[in-house]
Amino acid sequence: MNRRPLPIGVEFYKDMKKKPYYYVDKTLMVRDILEKGGKVNLFTRPRRFGKTLTLQMLRTFFEQEIDRDGRVVDNRNYF
Numbered sequence: 001m002n003r004r005p006l007p008i009g010v011e012f013y014k015d016m017k018k019k020p021y022y023y024v025d026k027t028l029m030v031r032d033i034l035e036k037g038g039k040v041n042l043f044t045r046p047r048r049f050g051k052t053l054t055l056q057m058l059r060t061f062f063e064q065e066i067d068r069d070g071r072v073v074d075n076r077n078y079f
Contacts (some may be wrong), residue, residue, distance in 0.1 A: 004020045004021055005019075005021055005022075006021065006022055007021040007022065007023065007053075011052045011053055011056060012051070012053075012056055013045065013053060013056040013057040013059075013060045013078065013079060014060060014075075016055075019076050024050065025031045026050070026054050026057060027056075027057065027061075027079055029054065029058070030057075030058065030061050030079075033058070034060075043055070060078055061075070061077050061079060
């Protein structure tokens with residue numbers, strides 16, 4: 001049985017998806033946010049519950065990323 005490492009200390013969504021860590025997929029939150037809308041979304045969870053990682057996932061989805069050469073980075077493969 002292959003065991004995946006726990007992502008202790010990993011806070012970047014892309015790093016999480018590139019390596020075989022255990023990960024609770026929260027990408028359906030994007031659909032919920034788009035459907036429900038709202039001016040402000042509050043994410044309240046206990047400490048060490050993945051808030052930063054979830055916000056990094058949302059950032060990867062919503063923000064346009066530009067590389068050093070000025071080209072737009074395609075983040076679709078992460079979703």
